[in-house]
Amino acid sequence: MQHAATLKQTHLYKVSIVHEKIYNVKMSTELRRRPRHISSLTRGSIARRQPHDNSYNEEKFPRGFPDWFRFFRFDSLRFSSTARRNVRMLECSAKNGHETKHETKNEGKDMIHCDAASVECISHFGSHVNFTPQFHYTKRELEPYRFVGDTEMDYLLEYLANTGEFTCGAFDDVIAYCASSCKPHASRQDASFIPKHKPTQTWPPVKFYNHFAKPPPWANFEQIQRGIDVFLAYLPAAGFALYYRSLVGGFSIPKIVEVLVATRYLVPGSMRRKDPRGETEGSCHAREEAKWQHEQVNAKEQICSDDRKRTLERLLDTGGFMACCFAPPKDADDTVPALSLQPGGKGWEAALRVRVLHAKVRRSLLQNATRATGGWDLDTNGIPINQEDMAATLLAFSVNVLWGIELVAGIPLKEEDQRDYLALWRYIGWLLGVDTPDWEESSNPNKHEQRLPPIDPCGPRKHFLGKHEPQATMVDDPILHSYATLESMILHLLHPTKESRQLVSHLLSFNGKVEFRSEMCRTFLGDPLSDSLGIAQCSTVATKCLVYFFLMFLRCYTLLAMTFPSIRRMFIAWHGSFQRKFLTRWEADHAKRVGVAMGGGKKDYSDLKGTCPFSMHMPPFDVQSEKLS
DSSP states (O other), rough: OOOOOOOOOHHHHEEEEEEEEHTTTTOHHHHHHHTOOOOGGOOOOOOOETTTTOOOOOOOOSSSSSSGGGOOOTTTTTHHHHHHHHHHHHHHHHHHHOOOEEEEETTTEEOOSSGGGGGGEEEEEEEEEEEEETTSSSSHHHHGGGOOOHHHHHHHHHHHHHSSSSSSOOOOBBHHHHHHHOOOOOSSSOOOSSOOSOOOOTHHHHHHHHHHHHHOOOOHHHHHHHHHHHHHHHHHHHHHHIIIIIIIITTHHHHHHHHHHHHHHHHOGGOOOTTSSSSSSSTTTTSSSSHHHHHHHHHHHHHHHHHHHHHHHHHHHHHHHHHHHHHHOOTTOTSSTTGGGGSSSSHHHHHHHHHHHHHHHHHHHHTTTOOOSSSSHHHHHOOOTTHHHHHHHHHHHEEEEEEEEHHHHOOOHHHHHHHHHHHHHHHHHHHHOOEEEEEEEEOOOTGOOOSSSOOOTSSSSSSGGGOOOTTTTTOOOEEEEEHHHHHHHHHHOOOOOOHHHHHHHHHHHHHHHHHHHHHHHHHHHHHHHHHHHHHHHHHOOHHHHHHHHHHHHHHHHHHHHHOOOOHHHHHHHHHHHHHHHHHHHHHHHHHHHHHHTTSSOOHHHGGSTOOOSSSSSOOOOTTTOOOOO
């Protein structure tokens, strides 16, 4: 028995080193081409977990170099924390294998993952995933989520539209209407907020608002506040990770790119959706070709200027939403944790309004959901802004940030900090419409008909369909679940196209400094994915040195917060003050843009009663009107 246990541990160890060994500088070209041949791998440098010991002993990397060499390296494809998670997932799979039967990547076959032999090592754009059925999702498991939207908000908008209770236009504030229905004597009211009949507790707007005014039982606001502190403490590293890893990396997903193109969000004018006649929105059939080309040349400079301005505004809007959630209110009571995300807080309202915006976009695109009319291709892309897309976006703001901080600092955050940060985004995701396992309290009566278990990307575990879920032996670890879910979605969705490359080129060049941004992006994404996205390598030594020394400064800055608690508290206060100032300025600028978009030229949002601060400034292309608004 002891000999068998030793062999089992050896097998687990050999599988876990696949990810690490791929990047060993002494590995031969033959092994690089065949990462699945575990028996051919010799013993290498990994983060190994000893039996009955919760600590990890890391060997030197690369072999032959001293430990301090790590401090000067930035490798986006090889994280020390990945090997640790792989070991833990393999051990959990071995423990639960005799009880769990599930489909693997080889579709159509069921197998019992009773040991490490069921693990499949998959390489994708330089990243290597140890696919474990207990933690990862197959393509067949993820694909149905592309046809599930936000059932609660979609139901609410459908109800309001069908009954005529409230108009759901681009600028109508649905959340303010729901709030006024629950509080009929609220101070902020006008005629558009007065219900046509006396609201009851079962009325859908009231039921929706009350449902999300009561936090779910798993929401711990003290933990959520600690998650906010994690973001504020490492704000510079998190900000660069969001831009260069999450935003640019997200453009590699063609099905998400389709939504961006359809709504003209962060895209250049050259990528406008085509109308049913096969020409761009700005073209005119009666116009001669030569005259059309002449006008295009004359308008090129103005179009580029407008594109750059619009892109910057959209990026600032994303920052404004995050500031609503994370900026500490001025002169607020410090004894109330996560005050902005408490029901009724500024971040809480902002998340629900962004959710309404997504539902309006989804509803608008689905009105022309046929390829024949030049609208949304439902069969190919699924429902716009579906559950898989929302889960992937949530992981881009959570797990990708943790990965980015580890890349910048050279070491991962403490597991307590990671869990706190994931708990923060799980709660924000719940407000944004990402499904969590609380169906019995849903505000949508039709949600019980949904048969798919929620992905719950920042939750504690993977939920299996029906009887296959091993409830007694599942491991509740949000770190393992969130990272494995993101890896699964990368394998499923990350396949760059021509449109992806166009969007990335536009985003990196919208405001100059192309070489610097390109080199930063290659550092955060890695060379394989960067090459696929057409991100050029830096041609000047000066720019490479500038990027390297900038990252080294950022590493030292981040490590100070990790090492000294007093400096961490000081950084939280500094960055919190910055977020508060940014929010004040963004609210003023955004209010002006809302007024201009409405055609009134209003300068103060307080005069725009009934208008949603997160409005659909740029509604999707309307085939009938054929005009941009």
